[in-house]
Amino acid sequence: MIAVLKNGTTDAQIENLSNWLKEQGLDVHISRGTVHTVVGLVGDTAKIDAELLESLEIVDSVKRISEPFKSANRKFHPDDSIIKVNGTSVGGDIFAVMAGPCSVESEEQVMEIARAVKAAGATMLRGGAFKPRTSPYDFQGLKADGIEILLKAKKETGLPIVTEIMNANHLPLFEEVDVIQVGARNMQNFELLKELGRTRKPILLKRGLANTLKELLMSAEYIMAGGNENIILCERGIRTFETYTRNTLDLSAVPMLHELTHLPVIIDPSHATGVARLVKPMALAAAACGADGLMIEVHNDPAHALCDGAQSLTPDTFADVMKATRQVLEAVKEN
């Protein structure tokens, strides 16, 4: 970490700062320029709060050289993490595909979709039981009953299930859930992250709409700091000025995260675009740039179901996406 001091900083102030930094266990190297003095910090700088340091009156600016995340950092864990999920996994050779309805609506619906996505090659069943909705007047999900329905589908099809948690107090309901999803709006709900760090469940952590990759990794770090290293990262679109798509899918996050971290990265093209017609091209693009998997919304009868999201595919279209994705994965593997 480097701190550039302001012009006019006195020797006494520099020594004062230097002593404080040494007390934090860091080596401090000071180099005086004609205009600015630069303080170099060596050691475990992750515990230094860069924003606080930058706020000091004598400090002009601070630059981190090492990243502030440790457990998630590929530097200290060069091999890809493979997250085991009840008979399948995310990361490594398996391309994970989590498919299913946005909201769990009924047993019949979930069963039908579960069978269809399994037949098409999905590796897990996803479905929302607790639904975060912008409006308190919108449907909030079937909650505990929704989880019950997902567990029935798991029993029948053998597909592990993925579903979102919104409140750490609901954890007992997630006992048999295979992957617990943290939604974009809760990516910096640090209290929830800490509780999930106390479990050993695989956690699917979605990037917030306006969060940087660094913040995503710091949120993973919250969970890992508690001892739970089973994290799957998910890029699902960020908020920009473009309005033709609901969000802007940031696919360069895939190779960039693969550089920064050993954790697997999956893509949710359904939420990212909000347009069912764009799910296939974006799924293929995700496979081409090295994503470890996909999360795709599938609905049994979009024409009829009025509570269906614009981003939902029918089982037939999903099967077509799966076929094309496999072809792209083959092509990419060859080189």
Place this chain on the structure above:
Amino acid sequence: MIAVLKNGTTDAQIENLSNWLKEQGLDVHISRGTVHTVVGLVGDTAKIDAELLESLEIVDSVKRISEPFKSANRKFHPDDSIIKVNGTSVGGDIFAVMAGPCSVESEEQVMEIARAVKAAGATMLRGGAFKPRTSPYDFQGLKADGIEILLKAKKETGLPIVTEIMNANHLPLFEEVDVIQVGARNMQNFELLKELGRTRKPILLKRGLANTLKELLMSAEYIMAGGNENIILCERGIRTFETYTRNTLDLSAVPMLHELTHLPVIIDPSHATGVARLVKPMALAAAACGADGLMIEVHNDPAHALCDGAQSLTPDTFADVMKATRQVLEAVKEN
């Protein structure tokens, strides 16, 4: 609400849609153009999920004419809400000023600052006991002990206290807290909002870094839907591409929110800019454009305190800001 149907929609599909909408209790007006058919919906459209409607295969786009928020909507509550806070208030004639340290560090620190900000004219004492930090390795606050210290300062100075909640399970600790703050990162932590809706405490709801004013009002609506109408809105900067300031303070939010809602709106220039030197000009600008108050970080000894935010003022500078703010308020009142 208006739904524009896609070119080529059949009469049967239109009737199907129309029947479904009527079942939701709405009046449906259909007007067929040469290219598009437009469906007008009259009635309580707040309960219609626009995103879901837009997702239907036959729907091209949806436009809300009425806003989806009801309790917060000025249309149904034309008079300004005045939120009473233990002897003072926010909204109406009183210009609320919540001042104090970013983090509660010690009793001595808080007492000294509390006395100073009271003398300078603050109407409430703010201070962080539970601190949301991007990194799990950064200081997380004194927690329950921090609240104890704030309560001592309240007892001595008579200033009501404002402090942030991060977990609904901590509510019992907030029994004697006067205003409970919901931080920017929790603005869409709907589970927390619902719990706060069950209390009758004044809630200071901060706008999320990447949230629209409509989303802010929908989050207020979550709390109000539970019966707690004591909401104070707070603009604290949004995330943009500009890097000289930490965030971009959106002051046009003040008059715009005043149009849309009857709830009071305060400004936090400290977090918005992240630069102590900008707090005064932005505080004056907030007063000039009609804000109902300010939230300002004040620290007793920034030169020494290494855990001080760049955005903190000293008590002396704060007193200067207060004086200038009063002059601007006088000038604005005259016209």
Place this chain on the structure above:
Amino acid sequence: MIAVLKNGTTDAQIENLSNWLKEQGLDVHISRGTVHTVVGLVGDTAKIDAELLESLEIVDSVKRISEPFKSANRKFHPDDSIIKVNGTSVGGDIFAVMAGPCSVESEEQVMEIARAVKAAGATMLRGGAFKPRTSPYDFQGLKADGIEILLKAKKETGLPIVTEIMNANHLPLFEEVDVIQVGARNMQNFELLKELGRTRKPILLKRGLANTLKELLMSAEYIMAGGNENIILCERGIRTFETYTRNTLDLSAVPMLHELTHLPVIIDPSHATGVARLVKPMALAAAACGADGLMIEVHNDPAHALCDGAQSLTPDTFADVMKATRQVLEAVKEN
């Protein structure tokens, strides 16, 4: 186009507005609701200025149903446009690859790169002669000499050349240039666009850093309105809050633009990411989601050349990207 009128608009005002709109040659349909009156406009609404209409005191909001672009609109030109470029083309079956150095530095440099990218399968040579630089103190390009060098490389290799124009007064220098590039910063330099509309040269129009797809198409429309329909669109990353990459590549623009327009769409992964290591995965993703081509920076000796951009590949790496891209294109073609 639909205009929603404000509550309280008088009949006289409505008739006034209606008459004015009819004078513009539009059919006007008025439907009065209990709260709002909605005015539907049918006809050539592209010439109506939505922003102006929305600004009227009696108008609450305006919604376009048809898009404001005509010549670029796929609705009126369902078949893909194929832009012919001196023996090759962009759009249709050919996957166009424009490769070459960011800046033309010397004849030797350009010749070497031109031969290498041709051997690897590039269909055109790109290189900057006029360089838009944020700072007036940075290297501004070899200008006319740079174009001369590109033309020599064209003569030797037979590769058509692509280079950027910054000033319509330079057009005479572009006589033998095959594709004229309009850079992101000039996407809304309407005077330049109009001049290019008077030529019949293929124009490579890059999306501005903060411009929507609709604005990109309106800028294409400026050129097409002058009679030049030879437009190639290029997505090269948009400005967001993310800092690990220089910009955020918006790949969903590819299928979305393909829906909206008949013009071909290429991707520039070099400028979008600013990171050479990300060029390959993003090139593959672009190919997978249906892009009509790529624009890639290639430099002969990045280790030595100090004026080389972070986004530049060596000829060897470029050849590897080309090979992998062809495999992905094959895989995608199969389905």
Place this chain on the structure above:
Amino acid sequence: MIAVLKNGTTDAQIENLSNWLKEQGLDVHISRGTVHTVVGLVGDTAKIDAELLESLEIVDSVKRISEPFKSANRKFHPDDSIIKVNGTSVGGDIFAVMAGPCSVESEEQVMEIARAVKAAGATMLRGGAFKPRTSPYDFQGLKADGIEILLKAKKETGLPIVTEIMNANHLPLFEEVDVIQVGARNMQNFELLKELGRTRKPILLKRGLANTLKELLMSAEYIMAGGNENIILCERGIRTFETYTRNTLDLSAVPMLHELTHLPVIIDPSHATGVARLVKPMALAAAACGADGLMIEVHNDPAHALCDGAQSLTPDTFADVMKATRQVLEAVKEN
């Protein structure tokens, strides 16, 4: 300027880099850490292209300590610049108010408005003769005739005039124009900026919708590098995700720019918000935070004129804004 080298950089590479930097006339200080080597550069680093340096394979990242703008930099020119404009000025003690119609429509219109804004206290008349419009089918302005009309109004009222240029070839038409405006979309039209640098006319440079303050200052630098130091900066809203206002007015730009540069800064609340009702509160806020002036759209008869922008005030409302602004200016001056 500081460059952090990548882990594993060899001594030969470091020497190679060091030699190249010394050839550019810089002093080079190298400090080797256990992990990273840091290269400090002292001297005229403005001519070093940070992006190019960062792109080198051995460079991890680059940090500028001094700003890359020189002529605009307050460090080298501590006193406020006062831009003289034909009998009045911008900067210093005078609060400049440029008022007038968005588009020049007719002599009658401009005369009426010019008289009204003069009576209310405007110091200059603004009006658009050349209009940058997103759509080629929208009204493009009266052009040369528009400038003629403005000059007549100038002759009658004595108000200096401000109008926008879109093409350097039009410069002869601007002979008697007092302040030449560069619009937001042309902020990085470097060819235009260079031409304006060759004149000695006061230039009103508007910040681009997605441009940082640093980029704004670099664009000012383009003009100043040509010898024209008469620059007035204008903040007119930036593009964000918020949709209730057309853009987001970044008022913290005022004190921040005042720190960074000696050039005067004015605010355009009309374009920034796109909502006439917000012009007054934002004008007051601008005055309160230290802006050097305002640019405000005023229209003679918004109710009738269908080509009037949502952001236009009537002369009466403008007079009211002026009165209130003066009161705020008085209040601010007192402290």
